[in-house]
Amino acid sequence: MELVAVAVFVVALALIALEWVHRTKVALVGAALMVIVGVLDEDGAIAAVDWSTLGLLAGMMIIVGLTEPTGVFTYLALRVAQLSDGRPVRLVFLLAGMTGLLSAFLDNLTAILLIVPITLLLADLLRVSAIPLVLVEVLASNIGGTATLIGDPPNIMIGTAVEELSFLDFIVNLAPVSIVTLLTVTAGLAFVFRKQLRVPPDRAAEIARLDPASDMREARYVKRSVAVLLGTILAFFLHTLLHLEPAVVALTGATVMLLVAADDVERALERVEWSTLFFFIGLFVMVGGLEERGVIDRIAEALADLTGGSRTAEGLVILWGAAGGSALVDNIPFTAAMIPVVETLNAPGEEFHDGLWWALALGACFGGNATLIAAAANVAAAGVLERAHQPISFVRFLAVGFPVTLVSLLIATAYLLVFQL
Amino acid sequence: MSLRDITLVPGSVAEAATFREAATALRESGLPAIAVVDAGRRVVGLFTDVDLLRGLFPAYLGDLRHTAFLPDDPDTLTRRAHEAAAEPVMQHSRRPLELELETSATHAAERFLHCEEGAIPVVEDGRFVGMLPRAEFALAMLRRRTET
Numbered sequence: 001m002e003l004v005a006v007a008v009f010v011v012a013l014a015l016i017a018l019e020w021v022h023r024t025k026v027a028l029v030g031a032a033l034m035v036i037v038g039v040l041d042e043d044g045a046i047a048a049v050d051w052s053t054l055g056l057l058a059g060m061m062i063i064v065g066l067t068e069p070t071g072v073f074t075y076l077a078l079r080v081a082q083l084s085d086g087r088p089v090r091l092v093f094l095l096a097g098m099t100g101l102l103s104a105f106l107d108n109l110t111a112i113l114l115i116v117p118i119t120l121l122l123a124d125l126l127r128v129s130a131i132p133l134v135l136v137e138v139l140a141s142n143i144g145g146t147a148t149l150i151g152d153p154p155n156i157m158i159g160t161a162v163e164e165l166s167f168l169d170f171i172v173n174l175a176p177v178s179i180v181t182l183l184t185v186t187a188g189l190a191f192v193f194r195k196q197l198r199v200p201p202d203r204a205a206e207i208a209r210l211d212p213a214s215d216m217r218e219a220r221y222v223k224r225s226v227a228v229l230l231g232t233i234l235a236f237f238l239h240t241l242l243h244l245e246p247a248v249v250a251l252t253g254a255t256v257m258l259l260v261a262a263d264d265v266e267r268a269l270e271r272v273e274w275s276t277l278f279f280f281i282g283l284f285v286m287v288g289g290l291e292e293r294g295v296i297d298r299i300a301e302a303l304a305d306l307t308g309g310s311r312t313a314e315g316l317v318i319l320w321g322a323a324g325g326s327a328l329v330d331n332i333p334f335t336a337a338m339i340p341v342v343e344t345l346n347a348p349g350e351e352f353h354d355g356l357w358w359a360l361a362l363g364a365c366f367g368g369n370a371t372l373i374a375a376a377a378n379v380a381a382a383g384v385l386e387r388a389h390q391p392i393s394f395v396r397f398l399a400v401g402f403p404v405t406l407v408s409l410l411i412a413t414a415y416l417l418v419f420q421l
Numbered sequence: 422m423s424l425r426d427i428t429l430v431p432g433s434v435a436e437a438a439t440f441r442e443a444a445t446a447l448r449e450s451g452l453p454a455i456a457v458v459d460a461g462r463r464v465v466g467l468f469t470d471v472d473l474l475r476g477l478f479p480a481y482l483g484d485l486r487h488t489a490f491l492p493d494d495p496d497t498l499t500r501r502a503h504e505a506a507a508e509p510v511m512q513h514s515r516r517p518l519e520l521e522l523e524t525s526a527t528h529a530a531e532r533f534l535h536c537e538e539g540a541i542p543v544v545e546d547g548r549f550v551g552m553l554p555r556a557e558f559a560l561a562m563l564r565r566r567t568e569t
Contacts, residue, residue: 068486069486071486071487074485074487075487078490116481116484117481117484117485118485120479120481120484121479121481121485121488124479124497125494210490210491210492211490212487212490213490214489214490215487215488215489215490384481384484387480387481388479388480388481389480389504
């Protein structure tokens, strides 16, 4: 049965990586197989699902989904672009900074879906290629999303699975290294792309004349939805003091948003990406099958043997292994499988070491930049570019994403060695 | 009553046609949508006025929802129109919904209520016979009711 569990999970990972079938279908079929063949029973399957992760994701989807139609994000993006005065380096830093910030507090996939269409518009107006700008944004979104508990799915999964880690812990331990990495990577990309992003002076003036405030629709909802969004983020910071789980904060925010900023609840709930939630459900059940059959324990033991029980070596193996696994497959299933491994390494009864969790978060999130398929935000950006007749190939993404990932991991390694391990 | 009792409107373009040729055929038909047909007159796609708009304007407009601050950018629009003109119509057409000539008017009404297209291709033995425009269909139903 152990072999069956491993076979189902490995085949599912391969299919997710190859994208022959929608990842949600793969995850659900894998989960169904785990139960049908008896790897784990029905109660075990339900218990394996981390409902807090689903609640947090659904809550944030509703909050962001109801804020987006007000036009506030378009306003923000255009204002930031106007600050660049058409200077390429400044434009790259401003777009990277804004995308990183949005990714940290919304989630990187949402940030990319909001920002990339506006970037295509800006690139057309500025008469520059959109691809360098979109590449910068995708890479910035994965790095920015690393900074908080809600910024990237791997962090959401870790944050909801490990009750010792608060929203503030993520900020304190991950935001500084994320900011340093973002600045370093952005500086490098601005240098690399500087010639492709030269803006004719008349075009910069054209951008400066635009007034994004003229399309802030549903004015009565702008203040309400922005207030709820900011209030929810504030509540995340205070969730330990409030004795509320992050999922409760997100769902409470979503409920308030539905009360004050949604005329039609049915339409508002259409903002929930059900395929993503079911993808997570399938993954949790598959990983539950691996746990049930002792596969996770064996991986943890093998990892402990490989590293000789050294916390430093364990952390570095998790960091680089998570990055490699995320690059090849997708950082969400990889993190789902690694969480119980790290839990096993942080054995109950022993002193809690958060360093391994930060290693996993940094590896999974930074690894998401290595290839086009490594993170949902990358795939989404490629889809928008494809529709705009400016496709980006796997190799072109790799040529930029891989070196960026190496630099990011080197910074993360130094950070972990000095401050965490 | 079946669709055989309703006057259908000619409106099709060959699958090998370009976007420009399809746009011309759409305009000349006066319909909101025309069928894209293969050499055997089988319907392989549907080209609508929305597809025409999508082709003429930058694709990211479909992803944006706030553009009131945007002035027209003639250079971008001209460039996009030039690019689109030579593209194959199949690149811009959508999966076709079709109705059999013997379909009842009630079923046709149900189909129209559940699709956004303003005209549906009608086929007989799998071959295209004409377009059924939504407005024409509704008016034909109204006329019939008035007469009875």
